[in-house]
Amino acid sequence: MEKLHYEQLGETLYKETLDNGLKVYILPRQENNKTFSIFTTNYGSIDDQFTPMNEEEVVKVPDGIAHFLEHKLFEDEEGDVFDTFSRRGAQTNAFTSFTRTAYLFSSTSGVKDNVKTLIDFVQKPYFTKESVAKEQGIIEQEIRMYEDDADWRLFFGLIAALYEKSTVRVDIAGTVSSIQDITKDMLYQCYETFYHPSNMVLFIVGPVDADEMLTLVKENQAGKTFKEQGEITRIYGDEPATSYKKEDTLHMNVQTPKVLLGYKEANDDYPLEGLSYELAMQMLLDIMFGPSSEAYEEMYREGIIDSSFSTDFTMERSFGFSAIGGDTKDPDALVKKMRETIRSYKQKALSEEEMAITKKRKIGSFMKQLNSSEFIATQFTRYEMNDDDLFEVVPKLEALTLGDLEKVLQRHFVDDQSSIMKVLPK
Amino acid sequence: MAEVETFQVGSMNVHFQPSKKYKTTTFVLQIKAPLEKGSVAASRALLMQVLQAGTDAFPSRRAIRKHLDSLYGASFGGDVSKKGEQHFLTFFMEVPHEKFLQQEDEPLVKKALSFLTSALFEPVRENGTFKESIVNEEKQALKSKIKNIADDKVRYANGRLIEEMCKDETYGIHPYGSYDEVDALTAQDLENAYESLLSNDQFDLFITGPGKVGELTPVLNERKASFKSRAVETSTSVNGSTNNGREVIEHQDLQQAKLHLGFRVPYTASDAEYATVLVANGIFGAFPHSKLFVNVREKESLAYYAASRYEPYKGLIFAMAGIGFEQFEKATKIMTEQLDALKAGDFTEDELTTTKLMIKNQILEQVDTARGNIDLLYQNILTGRERSVEERVSEIDAVTREDVIRVSKAIELDTVYLLTGKEERA
Known part of the structure; x- marks a missing residue:
């Protein structure tokens, strides 16, 4: 077992890759009551075209299948895994993103049993025709719930405007009609392809003993057999460099209009490696549009933004995009102001002072985030799957130069790669 | 967990709990008054907005943000809520502890606490009253907050249920007041709300983090004379069903x-x-x-x-x-x-x-x-x-x-x- 000590952060992390390829990370935090554990596969909603394990032909599966699979893993012959966790006073949940599916629990007692249950239920698929049909009704209501959520529709509307071919443009849960096409055989096919231990990471954080936990996980895995698995072939589609639609509008039952301006990455030829690029993008968005920026103050004073105004940068396997905006009484005025701000930053030099204060702020925010066990486990896993290290955030941030920021600014914010998405009152 | 140390600063109760769990120090200042009919809730909600919009030393939202940036991106914010028939203004602040920061040796908690108390006692003033431009901007911001509640359907439905259920009780009042009540507020209403808050409300300050209480008492004692309110008892009426389904x-x-x-x-x-x-x-x-x-x-x-x-x-x-x-x-x-x-x-x-x-x-x-x-x-x-x-x-x-x-x-x-x-x- 590898021991990684992070002096400045006061954290010690234990790591081991098991014989079957599963990566296990344990972060003891003796001061806490709670243990949080998350078991993640590197498989999400965008992985809808692939070569199934031990087959030759590429298949295309219905939209929303990764999310459907997530729901169905909670059920086995004996019933619902929710019950097993509940009987030990543990909370459990799961989520599906574009590129990952994660299963988790938190508890303050019975931790060893809960870790075993977490691994076992994820590694034991059980799908029947009846249980698939039952889930369709529940997921239909989940989809309807999101259809009434204007911020959700705004965000996904932006992605669908930016991307033409990539499956990132499809809702993670699929549509009410696409989920009707899902069968139990398709679920098994996806499961066999993407839930091999070598495609997964287990993270445990809490008042635990690292040796004891690792032994438990090793013994559990030694009792199971998995077929050898090679690289997974995934097909993402040929996404053009330019945005699909320059602008799109959705009319909904809302009081206040909403708008987002977004830019997509034209290719994956990044000038900095993953974590550094992401940090540089976050810094740029913060400098131009954060609450201490000149633009923010002006827009707030003019009354064209409120506290919902925010920026976001998403970068995952095969895609990356920014999103800037929020609720506004005047979407056009806000878009104009956002574009002008970006244009003026692209024309002038960034200042050392601006960069220094932004770094300071980001380091502080990172410390706040590290209070949360959920944040550490979820984000560490995400970075690990992108070959990065969460605990390198501070040094990577400190190493960024004005030249780096300048390069990222000029590369990312290109008009041809941008779209505007509006949600307007009916 | 370590014991809570409670002491008084003027009429304010301070509750300090040292904890090694966190990399930050958290401050929560709770200000309690009865929930009242008329425009009292609205004027207090607007006051909370205005108190976050500028102090003597940092006279705008942006100046405040820049100061917070210099404290490693300390968080600072306010919230207005009700519990039973009691109305709460809550200030919140969180600042990293310097032992997790490489380039910082001065206790950041002192600066954070001193800023927090200044937001309460030294709001930016002009000609002996709140600054008109700030009041207008914040009125606009609060009105849009109220209006936007309707865009979150679950939250809206819950609010409407309470409104219907408790229409003859004080609890039926929204903690922000209504859109029209906020719109009709005058500068004098705001002055009255501020004066009433300082002389009548109950103040409880909670602090938890890795630091020591000795770092904080000098900052608090400087403000001793300002905490001069006479706390009033609040009560909530607990009723049976009045609407019978x-x-x-x-x-x-x-x-x-x-x-x-x-x-x-x-x-x-x-x-x-x-x-x-x-x-x-x-x-x-x-x-x-x-x-x-x-x-x-x-x-x-x-x-x-x-x-x-x-x-x-x-x-x-x-x-x-x-x-x-x-x-x-x-x-x-x-x-x-x-x-x-x-x-x-x-x-x-x-x-x-x-x-x-x-x-x-x-x-x-x-x-x-x-x-x-x-x-x-x-x-x-x-x-x-x-x-x-x-x-x-x-x-x-x-x-x-x-x-x-x-x-x-x-x-x-x-x-x-x-x-x-x-x-x-x-």
Whole structure:
């Protein structure tokens, strides 16, 4: 077992890759009551075209299948895994993103049993025709719930405007009609392809003993057999460099209009490696549009933004995009102001002072985030799957130069790669 | 966990709890007054906005943000809420501890606390009054906050239920006041609200983090003379059902109906029955093993979410589910039947034990976060019942099946609120 000590952060992390390829990370935090554990596969909603394990032909599966699979893993012959966790006073949940599916629990007692249950239920698929049909009704209501959520529709509307071919443009849960096409055989096919231990990471954080936990996980895995698995072939589609639609509008039952301006990455030829690029993008968005920026103050004073105004940068396997905006009484005025701000930053030099204060702020925010066990486990896993290290955030941030920021600014914010998405009152 | 040290600074109570769990220090300043009819809530809500918009030393939102940046991106914010018939203004601040920062040796908590108190006592003024431009901007911001509540359908439906249910009670008042009340506020109203706050409200400051109390007392003592309020007692009236299950149906353009049921329970967190209500509500709908989730979602596939929540200061229970338009009667029937089952003692030993374990786990997890822990400490003050974490856990353990039946029998359906679509979907 590898021991990684992070002096400045006061954290010690234990790591081991098991014989079957599963990566296990344990972060003891003796001061806490709670243990949080998350078991993640590197498989999400965008992985809808692939070569199934031990087959030759590429298949295309219905939209929303990764999310459907997530729901169905909670059920086995004996019933619902929710019950097993509940009987030990543990909370459990799961989520599906574009590129990952994660299963988790938190508890303050019975931790060893809960870790075993977490691994076992994820590694034991059980799908029947009846249980698939039952889930369709529940997921239909989940989809309807999101259809009434204007911020959700705004965000996904932006992605669908930016991307033409990539499956990132499809809702993670699929549509009410696409989920009707899902069968139990398709679920098994996806499961066999993407839930091999070598495609997964287990993270445990809490008042635990690292040796004891690792032994438990090793013994559990030694009792199971998995077929050898090679690289997974995934097909993402040929996404053009330019945005699909320059602008799109959705009319909904809302009081206040909403708008987002977004830019997509034209290719994956990044000038900095993953974590550094992401940090540089976050810094740029913060400098131009954060609450201490000149633009923010002006827009707030003019009354064209409120506290919902925010920026976001998403970068995952095969895609990356920014999103800037929020609720506004005047979407056009806000878009104009956002574009002008970006244009003026692209024309002038960034200042050392601006960069220094932004770094300071980001380091502080990172410390706040590290209070949360959920944040550490979820984000560490995400970075690990992108070959990065969460605990390198501070040094990577400190190493960024004005030249780096300048390069990222000029590369990312290109008009041809941008779209505007509006949600307007009916 | 370390003991809480409580002392007075002028009329303010300070509660300090050292903790090694966190990399940051968290401050929560609670300001309590009675919830009142008329425009009192509106004027206090606007005051809270204005107090965050500038101080003598940092006279704009942007100047404040820049100062916070220099404190490593310290968070600072405010919130307005109600618990029972009491109105709260809450200031919140969080700052990293310097031992986790390479280039910092001065205690950041001092600067943070000194800023926090200045926001309260030294708002930016012009000609002896609040600055007109700030008041106008913040009025606009508050009005848009109120207006935007309607865009979150679940939140809107819950707010409308409370409004309908408690229309003749003080609790029916929204903590922000209404749009029109805010619109009509004058500079004098704001002055009056500020003066009343300083002379009448009850102040409790909670601090938790890795530092020492000695770093904070000098900053607080400088402000001693300013905390001169005479705290007034507040009380909440706990009523039985006044509406006897009245149905209120509202139509909007929607994809999913939001069904909200409001119940009365004659016990609050001040009562000995508090733990029993938590258990009864737990069996009813607070968890994934609860009757609502199992029967509405798992058995009938009617909803994605189906849950209940207890308001422990007024004695209300809210049950909610997102359903198809045509399922209103069926879902209402199933939901009310779950409560009837509780009253009839129709729940297993397993449901009772599991619920107790889940609640105990929830309490232990809650105290792992600074905000969660502070919420429990403040509840002790508001209810006048000093419950340690251990006592909370043993109170739950002591709840019997008979207790649950007895308390459930006292729960009455008050109002059924449905937010549904404009027409039936085929």
